[in-house]
Amino acid sequence: MARSTTAGLVVIGNEILSGKVEDTNSPFLAKQLRAVGVSLERILVIPDEIEVIAAAVREYSATYDLVFTSGGVGPTHDDLTIAGVARALGREVIRHPELEKALRAFFSDRVTEAQLRLADVVDGTELLHDGNLRFPTFLVNNIYVLPGIPEIFRDKVVAIRDRFTTDPFHLRIVYVREQETAIAASLYETLAAFPNLLLGSYPKLNNPEYKVRLTLESKDVDYLESALRKLLEVLPPNAVVRQE
Amino acid sequence: MARSTTAGLVVIGNEILSGKVEDTNSPFLAKQLRAVGVSLERILVIPDEIEVIAAAVREYSATYDLVFTSGGVGPTHDDLTIAGVARALGREVIRHPELEKALRAFFSDRVTEAQLRLADVVDGTELLHDGNLRFPTFLVNNIYVLPGIPEIFRDKVVAIRDRFTTDPFHLRIVYVREQETAIAASLYETLAAFPNLLLGSYPKLNNPEYKVRLTLESKDVDYLESALRKLLEVLPPNAVVRQE
Numbered sequence: 001m002a003r004s005t006t007a008g009l010v011v012i013g014n015e016i017l018s019g020k021v022e023d024t025n026s027p028f029l030a031k032q033l034r035a036v037g038v039s040l041e042r043i044l045v046i047p048d049e050i051e052v053i054a055a056a057v058r059e060y061s062a063t064y065d066l067v068f069t070s071g072g073v074g075p076t077h078d079d080l081t082i083a084g085v086a087r088a089l090g091r092e093v094i095r096h097p098e099l100e101k102a103l104r105a106f107f108s109d110r111v112t113e114a115q116l117r118l119a120d121v122v123d124g125t126e127l128l129h130d131g132n133l134r135f136p137t138f139l140v141n142n143i144y145v146l147p148g149i150p151e152i153f154r155d156k157v158v159a160i161r162d163r164f165t166t167d168p169f170h171l172r173i174v175y176v177r178e179q180e181t182a183i184a185a186s187l188y189e190t191l192a193a194f195p196n197l198l199l200g201s202y203p204k205l206n207n208p209e210y211k212v213r214l215t216l217e218s219k220d221v222d223y224l225e226s227a228l229r230k231l232l233e234v235l236p237p238n239a240v241v242r243q244e
Numbered sequence: 245m246a247r248s249t250t251a252g253l254v255v256i257g258n259e260i261l262s263g264k265v266e267d268t269n270s271p272f273l274a275k276q277l278r279a280v281g282v283s284l285e286r287i288l289v290i291p292d293e294i295e296v297i298a299a300a301v302r303e304y305s306a307t308y309d310l311v312f313t314s315g316g317v318g319p320t321h322d323d324l325t326i327a328g329v330a331r332a333l334g335r336e337v338i339r340h341p342e343l344e345k346a347l348r349a350f351f352s353d354r355v356t357e358a359q360l361r362l363a364d365v366v367d368g369t370e371l372l373h374d375g376n377l378r379f380p381t382f383l384v385n386n387i388y389v390l391p392g393i394p395e396i397f398r399d400k401v402v403a404i405r406d407r408f409t410t411d412p413f414h415l416r417i418v419y420v421r422e423q424e425t426a427i428a429a430s431l432y433e434t435l436a437a438f439p440n441l442l443l444g445s446y447p448k449l450n451n452p453e454y455k456v457r458l459t460l461e462s463k464d465v466d467y468l469e470s471a472l473r474k475l476l477e478v479l480p481p482n483a484v485v486r487q488e
Contacts, residue, residue, distance in 0.1 A: 015444050017284045018413075019275030020459060026289075031263030040261045043289035045270075075428040076445040077435055114428040151449050169262075184319040184358040191321055200259050201320040205395050215264060 004039035004219070005166050008060035011045040012053055012072035012081050013148060025070045025146075025153045032157050037166040037219065038066065048072055053084025061088065061143055066164065071148030075114040085143055086122040096121045099136075131159025167219045169198075172228050173244040175210035178236060179203070183212065186234040194227035196220075210241045248283035248463070249410050252304035255289040256297055256316035256325050257392060269314045269390075269397045276401050281410040281463065282310065292316055297328025305332065305387055310408065315392030319358040329387055330366040340365045343380075375403025411463045413442075416472050417488040419454035422480060423447070427456065430478040438471035440464075454485045 009029055015021040026043050033040050041064055046052045053072065060067045072081030086093045099119035104111050118135075121127075122145075127136035137156045138145040144160065146153050176183055180203050191199055198217035204210065216231065218224040232240065253273055259265040270287050277284050285308055290296045297316065304311045316325030330337045343363035348355050362379075365371075366389075371380035381400045382389040388404065390397050420427055424447050435443060442461035448454065460475065462468040476484065 011287075014442070015446060015459070016271075017274060017287065018442075018461075019271060019278045019284075020444070021446065022271045027260075027263060027266045030261060034263045040263075041291065043255075043261065043287075045287035047285065074445075074447070075425045077428070077431050077443065078445055112425060114425040117428070118425075149447060149449060181319045181356060181358040181362075184321070184361070187321050198258070198262075199321065200264070201318075201322055202259060202265065203318070203393060205393060215259070217262075 004037065005066065005164060006064045007033055007038050007040045007066040007068065007164075008042045008064040009040060009044070009068045009070065010053070010056045010060060011043065011070045011148075012048055012084070013045065013070075014047050014078065016045050017047060023070075024150050025148065028150075028154055029068060029070070029157055032161050033164065034169060036161055036164050037168045038164050048078040048080050050080045050084045050087060053081055054087035057085050057088035057143060061141060065142060067143045069143065069145050070153060073145060073147045075117045079117075081145060082120055082122060085140060085145060089122060089124075089141060091123045091140075093120050094123045095119050096125065096127070098127060128160060130163070131155065133159055169217045169219055170221045170224050172216045172224060174214040174216070174228075174231065174235075175241040175243070176212045176214060176235065176239045177210055177241050178212065178239045180212050183214075183235060183239060186231065186236070187214075189234045190227060190231040193230050194223065196223065197227040199227075248281065249310065249408060250308045251277055251282050251284045251310040251312065251408075252286045252308040253284060253288070253312045253314065254297070254300045254304060255287065255314045255392075256292060256328070257289065257314075258291050258322065260289050261291060267314075268394050269392065272394075272398055273312060273314070273401055276405050277408065278413060280405055280408050281412045282408050292322040292324050294324050294328045294331060297325055298331035301329050301332035301387060305385060309386060311387040313387065313389050314397060317389060317391045319361045323361075325389060326364055326366060329384060329389060333366060333368075333385060335367045335384075337364050338367045339363050340369065340371070342371060372404060374407070375399065377403055413461045413463055414465045414468050416460045416468060418458040418460070418472070418475065418479075419485040419487070420456045420458060420479065420483045421454055421485050422456065422483045424456050427458075427479060427483060430475065430480065431458075433478045434471060434475040437474050438467065440467065441471040443471075443475075 016023045030040050072079050096119050103119055122140045125138050125140040128139055129136050146156050200215040202213045260267045274284050313325055316323050340363050366384045369382050369384040372383055373380050390400050444459040446457045
């Protein structure tokens, strides 16, 4: 089986750590990456601090094929992601001529320094015009710098998603009426025979239909089907409620 | 101002990274910790892998006053948090006599090895009976090991929360009708005068009432009120929609 493309997500936001805002960008990106076959390996939420951003981005950029940042892009004091990514890479922050020109055209002679800050990028940034959004997406090395505002984050992820398409994960779901303790041995037995199976076991409380949801995944559909047959064979009799 | 108690949260769950399940435990814990004055410094979501869990827990346990783990506790193959925490601390996993006794009493002579796995803890674990829940909460060193099932996670957090109570954060919110670019300079000016203010600026798209929500926080209520007065003084005339 081919190695999956890997990704790490760095979420920059005091508002999430302090419980003021719920992070809806992470689950959105997680689903989108899974849909195109990318394996998201880490989600890290950190405060708005340049050194912390730099350390996280440096590590993730060296470790994963793709890095995404969410938040900290904008004109105010707490928008430190561009500076943090620059420090991670040992580069300068520059005012991008194409963006500056566009901002000056848009705001005409009333343009302010705060507005022009939106043209600041890490030196070497490529502007991605995928999806023809109002503002391009920033790519520097393997780092996609995305804004935290959920509507814009989502538009940008959808716009660039096809860049990452690789072999998809195939998924089968089995719902069982037994407790996890009653099926744990069956899961171990299945994994002993199919060690590359991605097997998840998720108990659900107070559900009238089932007690555990089992997810089986692989990029190799034949392997997946064989593993599924094995699991169904070793589960206790009559344990399965239904399959998806 | 007194130093805040700090915390780190490690979420163990392939299901979250693969976008199958939304992590509702992190925002819940973030809010609860904030309410008792604890500063949550990191949220890290990692896969169900012992070495990865061990590395994350080791780092966070050394760095923050409190560490919380969510998920990976249970009887199945993907429940590796206890083993991971044990490895982080260089300790053994032991079967806790008090828990084993309770499980044997509950399941009587039909008890299975999978059920008894629920009695496995890191050597040195303290069982917390706060809140008189059905099952105690595990504390080892500064690490609170919490299950991933949201209902149980929440019950346990609420049960132990008062242990962490410290000086609260005081919060003021100012809604403004200007774009961030129009108020950025005012925010810098406020912070220059009140460098210890926790000041957040959160633009909201397509809201008929306001464009940016500003949050001001401090543990020192007088400092907070002075900083708020300064901000209101330096914001552009007529920028404020309302305050909370």
